[in-house]
Amino acid sequence: xxxxxxxxxxxxxxxxxxxxxxxxxxxxxxxxxxxxxxxxxxxxxxxxxxxxxxxxxxxxxxxxxxxxxxxxxxxxxxxxxxxxxxxxxxxxxxxxxxxxxxxxxxxxxxxxxxxxxxxxxxxxxxxxxxxxxxxxxxxxxxxxxxxxxxxxxxxxxxxxxxxxxxxxxxxxxxxxxxxxxxxxxxxxxxxxxxxxxxxxxxxxxxxxxxxxxxxxxxxxxxxxxxxxxxxx
Amino acid sequence: xxxxxxxxxxxxxxxxxxxxxxxxxxxxxxxxxxxxxxxxxxxxxxxxxxxxxxxxxxxxxxxxxxxxxxxxxxxxxxxxxxxxxxxxxxxxxxxxxxxxxxxxxxxxxxxxxxxxxxxxxxxxxxxxxxxxxxxxxxxxxxxxxxxxxxxxxxxxxxxxxxxxxxxxxxxxxxxxxxxxxxxxxxxxxxxxxxxxxxxxxxxxxxxxxxxxxxxxxxxxxxxxxxxxxxxx
Amino acid sequence: xxxxxxxxxxxxxxxxxxxxxxxxxxxxxxxxxxxxxxxxxxxxxxxxxxxxxxxxxxxxxxxxxxxxxxxxxxxxxxxxxxxxxxxxxxxxxxxxxxxxxxxxxxxxxxxxxxxxxxxxxxxxxxxxxxxxxxxxxxxxxxxxxxxxxxxxxxxxxxxxxxxxxxxxxxxxxxxxxxxxxxxxxxxxxxxxxxxxxxxxxxxxxxxxxxxxxxxxxxxxxxxxx
Amino acid sequence: xxxxxxxxxxxxxxxxxxxxxxxxxxxxxxxxxxxxxxxxxxxxxxxxxxxxxxxxxxxxxxxxxxxxxxxxxxxxxxxxxxxxxxxxxxxxxxxxxxxxxxxxxxxxxxxxxxxxxxxxxxxxxxxxxxxxxxxxxxxxxxxxxxxxxxxxxxxxxxxxxxxxxxxxxxxxxxxxxxxxxxxxxxxxxxxxxxxxxxxxxxxxxxxxxxxxxxxxxxxxxxxxx
Numbered sequence: 071x072x073x074x075x076x077x078x079x080x081x082x083x084x085x086x087x088x089x090x091x092x093x094x095x096x097x098x099x100x101x102x103x104x105x106x107x108x109x110x111x112x113x114x115x116x117x118x119x120x121x122x123x124x125x126x127x128x129x130x131x132x133x134x135x136x137x138x139x140x141x142x143x144x145x146x147x148x149x150x151x152x153x154x155x156x157x158x159x160x161x162x163x164x165x166x167x168x169x170x171x172x173x174x175x176x177x178x179x180x181x182x183x184x185x186x187x188x189x190x191x192x193x194x195x196x197x198x199x200x201x202x203x204x205x206x207x208x209x210x211x212x213x214x215x216x217x218x219x220x221x222x223x224x225x226x227x228x229x230x231x232x233x234x235x236x237x238x239x240x241x242x243x244x245x246x247x248x249x250x251x252x253x254x255x256x257x258x259x260x261x262x263x264x265x266x267x268x269x270x271x272x273x274x275x276x277x278x279x280x281x282x283x284x285x286x287x288x289x290x291x292x293x294x295x296x297x298x299x300x301x302x
Numbered sequence: 303x304x305x306x307x308x309x310x311x312x313x314x315x316x317x318x319x320x321x322x323x324x325x326x327x328x329x330x331x332x333x334x335x336x337x338x339x340x341x342x343x344x345x346x347x348x349x350x351x352x353x354x355x356x357x358x359x360x361x362x363x364x365x366x367x368x369x370x371x372x373x374x375x376x377x378x379x380x381x382x383x384x385x386x387x388x389x390x391x392x393x394x395x396x397x398x399x400x401x402x403x404x405x406x407x408x409x410x411x412x413x414x415x416x417x418x419x420x421x422x423x424x425x426x427x428x429x430x431x432x433x434x435x436x437x438x439x440x441x442x443x444x445x446x447x448x449x450x451x452x453x454x455x456x457x458x459x460x461x462x463x464x465x466x467x468x469x470x471x472x473x474x475x476x477x478x479x480x481x482x483x484x485x486x487x488x489x490x491x492x493x494x495x496x497x498x499x500x501x502x503x504x505x506x507x508x509x510x511x512x513x514x515x516x517x518x519x520x521x522x523x524x525x526x527x528x529x530x531x532x533x534x
Numbered sequence: 535x536x537x538x539x540x541x542x543x544x545x546x547x548x549x550x551x552x553x554x555x556x557x558x559x560x561x562x563x564x565x566x567x568x569x570x571x572x573x574x575x576x577x578x579x580x581x582x583x584x585x586x587x588x589x590x591x592x593x594x595x596x597x598x599x600x601x602x603x604x605x606x607x608x609x610x611x612x613x614x615x616x617x618x619x620x621x622x623x624x625x626x627x628x629x630x631x632x633x634x635x636x637x638x639x640x641x642x643x644x645x646x647x648x649x650x651x652x653x654x655x656x657x658x659x660x661x662x663x664x665x666x667x668x669x670x671x672x673x674x675x676x677x678x679x680x681x682x683x684x685x686x687x688x689x690x691x692x693x694x695x696x697x698x699x700x701x702x703x704x705x706x707x708x709x710x711x712x713x714x715x716x717x718x719x720x721x722x723x724x725x726x727x728x729x730x731x732x733x734x735x736x737x738x739x740x741x742x743x744x745x746x747x748x749x750x751x752x753x754x755x756x757x758x759x
Numbered sequence: 760x761x762x763x764x765x766x767x768x769x770x771x772x773x774x775x776x777x778x779x780x781x782x783x784x785x786x787x788x789x790x791x792x793x794x795x796x797x798x799x800x801x802x803x804x805x806x807x808x809x810x811x812x813x814x815x816x817x818x819x820x821x822x823x824x825x826x827x828x829x830x831x832x833x834x835x836x837x838x839x840x841x842x843x844x845x846x847x848x849x850x851x852x853x854x855x856x857x858x859x860x861x862x863x864x865x866x867x868x869x870x871x872x873x874x875x876x877x878x879x880x881x882x883x884x885x886x887x888x889x890x891x892x893x894x895x896x897x898x899x900x901x902x903x904x905x906x907x908x909x910x911x912x913x914x915x916x917x918x919x920x921x922x923x924x925x926x927x928x929x930x931x932x933x934x935x936x937x938x939x940x941x942x943x944x945x946x947x948x949x950x951x952x953x954x955x956x957x958x959x960x961x962x963x964x965x966x967x968x969x970x971x972x973x974x975x976x977x978x979x980x981x982x983x984x
Binding site for chain 2: 808809810811812825826827828829830831832833838844845846847848850851854855874885886887888889890891892893894897898924925926927928
């Protein structure tokens with residue numbers, strides 16, 4: 071997987087969506103932010119659909135709504151593996167290909183999906199979890215009694231690339247989000263080798279309140295300003 | 303340990319420092335925020351010194367500077383066990399009692415101190431860590447190879463009570479901090495059964511920006527407004 | 535099936551009475567989602583949404599939706615003063631870490647021991663989805679399941695052992711249905727209240743495990759709108 | 760001891776040249792703390808402090824200190840535009856998670872394999888303190904140790920095996936001292952540069968493990984103030 075900042079820490083801003091996703095290779099593992107219609111990097115997803123990378127491994131809460139959000143990538147047969155918490159009743163294209171045996175699915179409890187990504191970003195390779203003990207989720211996982219309670223071992227979850235959506239970025243890559251559009255985005259930013267953010271607005275360095283920055287610039291590699299695109 | 307919110311989630315504000323610490327029992331395990339002179343709950347510490355609880359188990363980055371910060375609790379012989387990352391060259395009273403065998407010390411790497419508290423607050427009982435592998439820190443801990451790398455198992459670290467310092471609280475207990483005075487405070491707020499915060503200012507509900515709240519009210523049990531007290 | 539069963543709205547009304555003043559609450563899919571409307575006016579509860587909201591208010595009025603402000607069911611909502619936004623990982627620090635006072639979820643099956651199955655019907659089409667239910671079930675200080683007492687085919691949903699895929703084991707504290715309020719206790723299921731006009735023996739008939747009760751079982755109270 | 764050894768300030772000057780433009784950098788106690796003053800003016804680096812600052816600027820001027828804005832050494836500092844504040848747990852997500860481009864720490868001993876000992880002198884008074892050094896050493900993308908080549912008693916600080924309590928094993932990439940710049944490689948220690956007027960053989964004399972070098976070893980460059 072050859073993916074890097076290209077322009078370094080000082081110049082992260084790309085002028086077009088197509089340019090910012092141009093070098094995503096076939097076979098890449100990509101995290102996608104977004105939940106409940108909010109905070110999806112829809113422009114980046116559309117760009118990836120145009121770019122055409124195949125055999126993608128997707129990590130995302132859900133799997134699109136019709137052609138919207140991640141739907142287009144499934145429609146285009148660009149995805150072969152999915153880690154998700156709630157593929158969703160509207161994930162038509164995903165479901166068709168899952169049923170046809172063309173996609174492998176790993177279903178993960180939502181909080182554990184978050185926690186596994188956070189662990190990766192935090193340099194923690196694995197942790198014990200109370201979630202899913204005694205359920206299908208525990209299948210194949212080590213179980214262990216700790217202070218008299220049952221837990222299962224969960225692995226950190228990283229990616230080659232994170233596609234995220236924020237509200238505003240400054241030119242260094244500090245990010246703020248809007249309301250519940252924050253969701254998975256700040257976690258994914260920490261858990262990928264390369265984080266690409268689509269934002270409503272790019273502001274000058276110093277315009278974001280240092281007390282209120284949610285994702286510090288260290289976690290952001292590429293920024294593109296893109297007109298809002300929402301599938302409700 | 304009988305410590306509780308007493309006044310419930312809706313009325314968290316105490317009028318005096320002495321009242322807010324009045325029921326801390328002997329033998330309590332207490333986390334104290336603060337680092338490098340910033341963000342110490344100095345009024346709460348002074349209150350605890352007046353209150354006189356003994357046999358306390360302290361979790362803190364350091365152990366006071368002379369009589370200042372945590373120093374007074376050691377001077378008063380109120381502490382019998384410490385978990386710390388950097389007791390500090392100025393921790394005179396702590397050092398005397400450690401040398402005299404009156405205090406037990408567990409020395410923990412700073413990031414792991416943070417991570418163990420976060421794990422507790424997040425319902426994670428234990429995690430594997432790359433930090434301290436092959437060092438004194440690994441002594442007595444399980445070592446495990448994960449994907450070819452060496453890690454040690456670290457336990458979550460919780461407390462009966464967290465004493466923290468914030469800049470502003472609203473009346474529900476939402477908190478914001480000031481600059482590097484944030485440090486350990488937001489983590490400890492999540493890792494104790496009872497979190498007591500000392501703040502410079504209490505504001506009305508709705509006055510804090512929901513996007514910029516660092517500690518949501520769910521983690522805060524008692525609030526007291528107290529005049530600044532700093533040991534530099 | 536008894537004709538005296540409560541409606542889904544009435545189950546929600548009863549469940550709302552379980553909320554203590556000042557509680558931080560997470561409501562799941564299905565009947566639980568109806569509960570917010572029935573919170574008694576004299577108390578204040580704070581709603582948590584696992585996509586990153588504490589202090590969620592009512593649904594947004596038509597024409598006033600902000601699609602960046604949705605609940606875990608994708609519905610545009612509002613926030614009350616004192617609300618906070620945070621990431622999904624922090625939202626689940628709250629669920630899994632035991633910080634929520636009370637959670638009310640829907641259910642497909644609940645076992646005698648308080649095991650919950652609520653995320654997939656075996657043989658149903660589609661991949662299904664776990665969502666946040668497992669994290670919430672494991673971490674809730676108190677977990678209530680609000681559901682119909684019996685499945686559409688009349689089979690009991692309160693069972694000796696769940697046959698559906700589990701959400702979490704030994705997690706349910708109380709079951710509120712269209713027939714009864716039942717507490718899960720170490721000694722088994724305790725029939726705490728019954729729907730008006732229903733006899734305890736009738737509730738037992740619709741329930742697989744043995745119910746404990748003694749003397750007269752009180753009637754289910756309902757919250758007023 | 761050689762009279763041609765560099766000063767502590769000169770070690771810092773040399774270390775500053777290792778910083779790539781745009782790097783995110785953490786500087787530890789001792790000589791590393793002098794480096795910020797020598798960053799070449801044509802590059803920008805972003806300083807991280809493990810108490811929760813990214814974008815730390817110079818020390819605060821006398822009379823302008825804000826004691827809520829201190830570095831990991833408790834010194835009042837400033838921030839540059841674009842700085843961010845965060846909690847200590849998030850600060851160490853950055854260290855341990857491998858997000859810092861380059862970290863420069865002081866050292867008591869460095870072994871041939873790149874083990875670092877820098878937090879306690881055996882037998883010294885006091886409890887000692889680990890601080891953030893272990894997290895930083897383990898996570899740094901590139902770890903440089905800036906220290907004097909020899910202890911006050913002349914004994915080598917670059918040793919076959921550390922005898923002091925370890926900070927982390929196999930973590931050091933480069934050692935910058937008052938005598939030399941040495942890279943830790945899978946084949947052993949590589950003498951990359953030497954202080955002006957010093958012969959490779961002399962550096963070897965002050966170093967316990969064998970140093971590799973071939974032909975003429977370049978002189979250490981120094982950053983201008």
